[in-house]
Amino acid sequence: MPGRRRCRRVGCQPSFTSFGPATAGNSEPEETILTVDEFEAVRLKDLEGLGQNECAALMEISQPTFHRLVVSARRKVADALTHGKTIRIEGGHYRV
Known part of the structure; x- marks a missing residue:
């Protein structure tokens, strides 16, 4: 049985929460969700x-x-x- 999930510490909230390709036409690109703690891991x-x-x-x-x-x-x-997916940063189990 897995242990209790620990709250991950992040330095600050990301300034920008969505990145993606320039779209031409009406089609919306798929999204990939990057959690705030994953974002912090890559940043560090x-x-x-x-x-x-x-x-x-x-x-x-x-x-x-x-x-x-x-x-x-x-x-x-x-x-x-x-x-060519949009990256959205949100969610995760963290504290600032």
């Missing part, structure tokens, strides 16, 4: 350049949990970029 690891242990400590989660978060986030971003 890829933008700030911190190590996984440092990132995990800042988010107050274990290193394996951080690794799963960043892998999930990167997969979603790659899918959206490859298939």
Whole structure:
């Protein structure tokens, strides 16, 4: 049985919550939902350049949990970029 889900700490709410391709015509692109905690994981690891242990400590989660978060986030971003989907940042189990 899984343990209690810990609340993940994020530095701040994202300034922008939706990114997507320029649309031509009436068709709306599909959406990919990136949670706020996944966004924070990518920000810390890829933008700030911190190590996984440092990132995990800042988010107050274990290193394996951080690794799963960043892998999930990167997969979603790659899918959206490859298939022309809109990325929307919302939800997740976090606190500021």
